[in-house]
Amino acid sequence: MSPEAISPDRTKVGWIGTGVMGKPMCGHILRAGYRVIVHNRTKAKAEELIARGAKWAGSPREVAEEADVIFTMVGYPEDVREVYLGPNGILAGAKEGSIMIDMSTSQPSLAAEIYSKARAIGAHALDAPVSGGDIGAKEATLSIMIGGDRDIAERVKPLFQLMGKSIRYMGPAGSGQSTKLCNQILIASTMIGVVECLLYAHKSGLDLMDVIAAVGSGAAGCWSINNLGPRIVRRDFDPGFMVEHFVKDMGIALEEARRMNLALPGLAMAHQFYVALKAKGKGRLGTQALALVLEELNNARIEGGPNR
Ligand code: NAP
Numbered sequence: 169m170s171p172e173a174i175s176p177d178r179t180k181v182g183w184i185g186t187g188v189m190g191k192p193m194c195g196h197i198l199r200a201g202y203r204v205i206v207h208n209r210t211k212a213k214a215e216e217l218i219a220r221g222a223k224w225a226g227s228p229r230e231v232a233e234e235a236d237v238i239f240t241m242v243g244y245p246e247d248v249r250e251v252y253l254g255p256n257g258i259l260a261g262a263k264e265g266s267i268m269i270d271m272s273t274s275q276p277s278l279a280a281e282i283y284s285k286a287r288a289i290g291a292h293a294l295d296a297p298v299s300g301g302d303i304g305a306k307e308a309t310l311s312i313m314i315g316g317d318r319d320i321a322e323r324v325k326p327l328f329q330l331m332g333k334s335i336r337y338m339g340p341a342g343s344g345q346s347t348k349l350c351n352q353i354l355i356a357s358t359m360i361g362v363v364e365c366l367l368y369a370h371k372s373g374l375d376l377m378d379v380i381a382a383v384g385s386g387a388a389g390c391w392s393i394n395n396l397g398p399r400i401v402r403r404d405f406d407p408g409f410m411v412e413h414f415v416k417d418m419g420i421a422l423e424e425a426r427r428m429n430l431a432l433p434g435l436a437m438a439h440q441f442y443v444a445l446k447a448k449g450k451g452r453l454g455t456q457a458l459a460l461v462l463e464e465l466n467n468a469r470i471e472g473g474p475n476r
Contacts, residue, residue: 189298276349292320
């Protein structure tokens with residue numbers, strides 16, 4: 169593929185993983201006029217995209233046999249491994265020169281392994297995880313962090329631009345995933361701060377939406393208080409970003425930190441709270457459900473309006 173080859177006329181795009189994030193991200197590519205070949209473990213979750221013109225393929229291998237650029241947005245490192253390296257995986261079907269891009273949050277070491285195996289068959293791999301949540305996926309405002317070869321990242325930029333507003337090359341294979349782990353380390357302690365802030369506001373008898381508006385536009389303002397704070401106040405614990413996936417991400421970050429002989433106590437504490445949430449059967453709620461753990465600890469319930 170030459171640099172000018174990325175265009176709706178010339179480029180066939182493959183998409184694997186059409187869940188909370190993958191479906192709207194793939195939708196942007198379809199909307200831009202690209203021919204899309206789609207696969208998901210559960211076909212029903214791809215039906216909407218199929219109805220909009222995407223062509224169904226029965227396996228990642230079949231997607232790779234047809235597509236020039238293949239995106240994956242699956243769940244866990246095990247899923248990434250199966251989708252790329254399994255018997256019916258992308259590498260079993262990929263054409264010479266094709267570009268495969270994993271946008272799931274996964275292990276830097278797995279990204280490096282896929283990169284090497286892709287090179288061995290004359291193809292290219294990038295790791296390009298994202299931040300910005302379900303809202304960022306829907307509104308095409310994701311932050312995309314890319315590892316792999318810079319020239320390949322440049323080549324597929326027109327596709328990234330359909331999904332994100334910050335597209336940043338971070339370094340060799342695995343660097344995108346390492347950057348995403350930095351993001352998750354930052355979010356982990358932030359989420360504790362968000363819930364503690366709302367608990368304190370509730371006990372102080374303040375109007376919680378007013379507190380979010382006040383602090384959310386000041387120096388303590390952040391994506392989590394502005395987007396997840398109101399969901400907590402409304403008792404809306406739907407994902408968004410699933411607890412199970414956050415536990416996975418923090419687990420990867422803790423493993424990497426242990427390898428680096430690095431103590432990250434904020435991350436470790438947040439991880440423990442989220443493991444507790446998962447143990448209570450709430451792993452498929454959104455990460456804002458951390459409120460439920462800290463409420464229980466305090467025998468309190470974060471309520472919307474003034475209470476005194
Ligand atoms: P999700 O809703 O669970 O979507 C994952 C999709 O991948 C599911 O539809 C799943 O199929 C499919 N899949 C998994 N293994 C597969 C396989 N072997 N073959 C084919 N399809 C497979 O998760 P998500 O929220 O979209 O998150 C996707 C990734 O992005 C995760 O790595 C997550 O950590 C990361 N992420 C999420 C957010 C967020 O806010 N949600 C933000 C940034 C990053 P089924 O339908 O059968 O389950």
